[in-house]
Amino acid sequence: METIKQKSPVLFYYNQSKKWLVTISKKESLHTHIGVIPHAEAIGKEYGSRLVTNKDKYVYLLKPTTYDYIMKIQHGTQIVYPKDIGYIIARAGIQNGQKIIEIGTGSGALTSFVASIVKPRGHVYTFDVDENFMKVAEKNIKKAGMSKYVTQTKLDIKTSKKIPVSDADLALIDLGDPWTVIPQVRKLLKSSGAIFAICPTMNQLEKLTMALVENEFTDIESSEHLSRTIDAREGKTRHSFQGIGHTTYLCYARKAIFDREKPTRKKTKTKKRA
Amino acid sequence: METIKQKSPVLFYYNQSKKWLVTISKKESLHTHIGVIPHAEAIGKEYGSRLVTNKDKYVYLLKPTTYDYIMKIQHGTQIVYPKDIGYIIARAGIQNGQKIIEIGTGSGALTSFVASIVKPRGHVYTFDVDENFMKVAEKNIKKAGMSKYVTQTKLDIKTSKKIPVSDADLALIDLGDPWTVIPQVRKLLKSSGAIFAICPTMNQLEKLTMALVENEFTDIESSEHLSRTIDAREGKTRHSFQGIGHTTYLCYARKAIFDREKPTRKKTKTKKRA
C-alpha cells in the first residue's frame, strides 16, 4: 500500500480529457471546471482513492505512469503520440540496457520514455541545436525522473567533425530534414544497429528512404499508425465519434556494412530494389 | 564491432517477407527459395554484412532484436502484433523495474517482450492452465533469453484461493472471457495499478468494461490500432497495396480503491458514467 505524501506526484483523474498531473503541496489547491480540491485532502490517502470536489464530482488520485508524464510534458507542443512511441519500441525492440541516440530532443518526452526502459545500465544520448528547447527538455526529463539516464548535448550532428557516441543500438531522428544526417548517424551506430525517424510528410519519407538506400541501410520500412478508441457500453458498443487524425509517418531501417569490393553488384542490386 | 561466431543468433534478411532467424551451426546450411547459404560463411563476419546465395541474391546478416524473436516465436500461432504490443507498453507506461502479471501465457511472445523491458530487477509472473502451451512458451522465452526474468506457473486464476503475487504494476490478460478474472486480478494489483486485456471481439470489450466498472476500475479505455506500411519511392510514394486487417481490440483500466462508506454516491456516479 502506497500513501500519498507532501511532494508526491499525483494524477488527479476525472475523465480522459480532464486530468491533472501535480506534485502535492500542502497549501495549494487544484482549481478546475469540475470544482476545487485542496491538495491537503490527498495527503494520507492511498493511491487509487478518490476525493469529491466542491462541485460534488469524484476525482481519482492515481499514481502517475510514464505515459502520464510524457502526455503532460507535451502539453502545448507537437506531440509524439503513444501509438507512435509504442510502435518505435516494439519494432526496434528497445529493451533494458541499450544505448540510444536521439537527434532532435524536442520536448524530451520520447527521450524520457525510452530512458525509462533502458535504465539503469542503458543510456540515452540526445542532441539538439536550440538552447531554449534544450532547457525545456531538461526540465521535463527531470520531472519524469530520468535525468540520471540521459545525457543532453548541444551539437549539430550534420556538421560535427567528432563522433560523440559510438556503437549505439538505435538512433531516433526527429528533424525536418532527416536525410541530411544519415551519413553521420551511420558512424554512431553499431553494425546492424537501427534508426527510427519521425517524418510528418510523405516527402520526408521519400527523401529519407533514398538516403538510406544510398547509405547501405536495409530492412527499410515506412509505416503509419492509426488509433481509434471504442465506447464499450452494454448494448450500444461502437467506435468513438471523436477521431484521431494524422500525427506522423515513421521510417525504420537497419545499418548494413558497405561492401566496397563489389561496386558493380551493389549498383545492380540498388536498381532492382527501387 | 561484433563478429558472428558458432552459436551466434543471426537474422538472415532478404526482405520483409523473406527472413530467417537461426543459430549459427558450422555444419548446417540455410535452404530457401532464393538459394542456399552455408552457415559457415557467416562465421567471422561482422553483423550487418551480407552474403550471396548460390542463386546470386544478397542476404544480410542482422543481429536479432526482441522484435525478431517475438515474430519468430509466433510463427504459426495467433500473433500479438508489434503495433498492439507497442501501444500496451506506451499506454501503460511499462518501464524498467516493474512487476508484471500475465494471465494467459500464450506463445510467450508478449511475456518475452515485456521481460526485456522490466529486467533485470523487474519480473514477469505468467499464469496458464494448458501444460502443452506452457511448454512451448517456456522454450520460446528461453530462446529470447528471458527465462531468468519470467516465472511461469500453472494456475487457474479464476478459481485459485491463494494470491500468487501481490502489488503488481500491471496485469496483462489474454483470455477468451477476461471479465471473469477481474475480481481476482484486483487482488494481485497494487492500488492504481493497471490491466491491459487483449479482446478480439467487441462483445468481450463490452462485458469486460461492465466488469471493470463494477469492480471499481477507472481510466477505462478501449481502443484499436491500425498499421499501414508505405512504399516510399522516388516520385511514386503511396501506401502499400497489402493491407493489415483486424488483429485485436485492447482494453486498459486502472484499479481504484472501493469507497464502501458512500454507497449511494457511488451508485449515482456509476450511472452517470454509463
Added chain:
Amino acid sequence: METIKQKSPVLFYYNQSKKWLVTISKKESLHTHIGVIPHAEAIGKEYGSRLVTNKDKYVYLLKPTTYDYIMKIQHGTQIVYPKDIGYIIARAGIQNGQKIIEIGTGSGALTSFVASIVKPRGHVYTFDVDENFMKVAEKNIKKAGMSKYVTQTKLDIKTSKKIPVSDADLALIDLGDPWTVIPQVRKLLKSSGAIFAICPTMNQLEKLTMALVENEFTDIESSEHLSRTIDAREGKTRHSFQGIGHTTYLCYARKAIFDREKPTRKKTKTKKRA
C-alpha cells in the same frame, strides 16, 4: 454559360469549413466572419466567378450540387456522410429508374440523393412515424428539387397490415431497431432485391444479421468506411491532422426465396453459415 439571377441557388464558397448555400434575394446580404457580401453583387455573374467581401476575402459563387444540398440539409442533425451514402449507392448498384423504399426518412438527405439518381422514372417511397421530422424532411426534399420523385407516408412499417409498395429494388433502413422490420420489409422487396441498413452500433449489426439469416437473406455484408483528407502541398504532402471519427456501420443483404420444402437442409446450411 450559366448566369446567376434573382432566386438562383448559389454556394458561396470560401473554404471547406466556410461555405454557405443560399437562394439569391436582391435585397439580402450574406454576413460572415470573413465579411459581408450583398446578394445583388452575384446577380449577372457566371457561376464559378468570385466576389470580394468587405474584409477583402475572395468568395466563389458555385452552382450547388446534390452534395451541397444534402450537407446543408443535414446541418445540425445526425449526418449521413457522403462516404457512407456513396458506398450504399455503389454496393447496391443504385441506378436510374429504380424503385427505392426508405424506412426512417430522417432529414430527407439520403432520400434526396437517391431520388436524384433514380429520377425521373424511378421513385423513392419513404416512411416515418414522426410527423415533426416528416415536415422538416418534406421541406428539405423540396429544397433539393426532388419532391416530384419522392412519396412521403406516415406509417409504422412494423405493425402495418397493408403492403404500401411492392417489388422494390432496395430498402434503405435507418431505425434504432432495424431487425424488427425485416419480415415486413421482405414483402416490399422484389426477389433478389436488397436492403441497406444504417447501424451506428455493433450490437445493431449483430442483431440485424441474425434477423437477416433467419429471414432468408443472402450476400449479407457488414462494413464500415473511413475517409481521410490529405493536404497536398509542394514538398510537404501529408494526411490532414483533422481526423474523421466513427459515423456508422452499414449492413447490406439480398432477399432470397424461402425454400419451404426442404426444412432439414435449410437448417444445416444456416448452421454452417454461423
Added chain:
Amino acid sequence: METIKQKSPVLFYYNQSKKWLVTISKKESLHTHIGVIPHAEAIGKEYGSRLVTNKDKYVYLLKPTTYDYIMKIQHGTQIVYPKDIGYIIARAGIQNGQKIIEIGTGSGALTSFVASIVKPRGHVYTFDVDENFMKVAEKNIKKAGMSKYVTQTKLDIKTSKKIPVSDADLALIDLGDPWTVIPQVRKLLKSSGAIFAICPTMNQLEKLTMALVENEFTDIESSEHLSRTIDAREGKTRHSFQGIGHTTYLCYARKAIFDREKPTRKKTKTKKRA
C-alpha cells in the same frame, strides 16, 4: 415476380469470394470448386431462388446489379473499388441527366456505373488513346447494358486542338499524369463544373493540386477511403481479419472563372492558399 430464362443474366452466389456472373445458356454448365450446376436448372426459377450443386452446396440465383457487373468487368485488371466509385458519386453529386467526361476509359467499369446513373438523358463521353483497351472497354460497357449512353472516342486530350465536348458537369480523370490535361479539361467543363482524378500516388496528388491552383480551380480536396468488413455474429462480432489495403487516392476540384482583371490580387491569394 421475375423468372429466369434462356439468356437471362444471373449471379450464381455462394459467398463473397465465390460468385459467378453468367448469361444463361441452356446447354452449358457452371463448373466450380463447390460443384457443378447445369444452367438449365436455373431456367424457370425466380430470381433469389437457390439450387444445389452436385457437391451438395447451395448456390443462390441473384439478379445482377451494376455492382456485380463492374466487379466482373474488372476481374484481372486494376480495380476501381466501390468505396472509391461511391465517394466520387456522392462528393461530386453525380445525378440523373448529367453530362460526364472521362479521360482514360480503362476497363469501362467506372464508365458503366456512371452511365447507369445519368441515363437516359444524361451521357458519358469517354476518351482513351489505346485501341486495345478501348475494345475491351467497349465489350464491357455493352455487357453492362450501357452502350447507348456512352460515346467512346480515341483521342489524346493533351494534344487535341479541338474541343470534343463542352459544358460537361464533371470530368473523371484516370491517367498517370493527370496534371498535364488540366488546361484542356477546363475547356470541356461548364463553369463551376468539377473534376475527379484517380491518383494512386501521393506525388500525383501533389502535382495535380499545383496544376489545379494554377488553373483556377477551387474547392480542391484530396482524400482516401478505407473500407473494412465486419463479421457480425452472435456474441463474437469483430472486424474481419482480412484487410483491404491501399487502392487509390482521389482528388476533387471545381472550376472557377479566371479573373484576368485583377492579376495582383490573384497572385496574393494563391500564395496564401499554398
